[in-house]
Amino acid sequence: MKIAPSILSADFARLKEQVSLVEQGGADWIHIDVMDGHFVPNLTFGYNVVEAIRPHTSLPLDCHLMIENPENFIEDFAKAGADYISIHFESTNHIHGALQLIRKNGVKAGIVINPGTSIEMIKPVLHMVDLVLVMTVNPGFGGQSFLNETVAKISELYQLIQKHHYEYIIEVDGGIVPETAKICKEAGAEVFVAGSYIYGSENPHEQITNLKHAVN
Numbered sequence: 001m002k003i004a005p006s007i008l009s010a011d012f013a014r015l016k017e018q019v020s021l022v023e024q025g026g027a028d029w030i031h032i033d034v035m036d037g038h039f040v041p042n043l044t045f046g047y048n049v050v051e052a053i054r055p056h057t058s059l060p061l062d063c064h065l066m067i068e069n070p071e072n073f074i075e076d077f078a079k080a081g082a083d084y085i086s087i088h089f090e091s092t093n094h095i096h097g098a099l100q101l102i103r104k105n106g107v108k109a110g111i112v113i114n115p116g117t118s119i120e121m122i123k124p125v126l127h128m129v130d131l132v133l134v135m136t137v138n139p140g141f142g143g144q145s146f147l148n149e150t151v152a153k154i155s156e157l158y159q160l161i162q163k164h165h166y167e168y169i170i171e172v173d174g175g176i177v178p179e180t181a182k183i184c185k186e187a188g189a190e191v192f193v194a195g196s197y198i199y200g201s202e203n204p205h206e207q208i209t210n211l212k213h214a215v216n
């Protein structure tokens with residue numbers, strides 16, 4: 001089980017320290033939310049932030065691209081030091097090619113499924129991903145409430161791994177606190193993204209420990 005703090009809720013003026021803080025607190029991955037103001041109604045940062053963070057942590061950098069036509073930036077994120085690049089099914093007309101391009105650049109490939117997207121849509125690419133990121137809120141903002149109706153999708157994705165021997169792991173993102181993390185873990189999730197629960201606290205270390213206890 002892996003805990004992936006999302007720097008979306010970190011203090012951007014002290015990003016280097018904020019990344020070290022969660023690394024020392026037991027985080028397993030660093031989750032990086034990239035938003036373009038088109039695919040989602042919010043704007044964050046680009047691959048230059050990945051490049052800036054890379055020398056300051058040994059943890060895998062998990063890049064969640066909420067951008068239109070992500071294929072245009074995959075090489076840049078790979079060169080910047082991304083370990084995982086996850087793209088939304090709806091963000092490109094060429095999902096198959098974009099996922100191929102991620103792996104071609106030596107990076108692990110993830111597909112992201114929105115609360116309103118059915119598993120049926122992503123079935124044709126499940127054999128070619130290392131990760132399926134299940135959005136447990138609508139993408140675009142931190143601090144939203146967990147959507148219970150997304151849990152059935154985690155279970156379905158987990159059953160598909162058993163049935164077809166797929167190699168992906170399941171990550172959940174949005175509204176993750178110990179209670180919701182436990183529900184997702186029981187459904188088959190292995191990676192738990194948390195932004196406001198960790199960085200919104202005076203004691204991020206304690207919050208990471210709470211999440212670990214809930215899922216281990």
Ligand SMILES: O=C(CO)[C@@H](O)[C@H](O)COP(=O)(O)O
Pocket residue numbers: 006008009031033064137138139140141142143144173174175176193194195196197
């Ligand atoms: O991708 C996103 C939001 O679009 C997330 O990664 C958020 O950063 C999660 O924030 P919390 O719900 O944990 O506050």
Ligand SMILES: [Co+2]
Pocket residue numbers: 006031032033064173193
């Ligand atoms: Co995210």
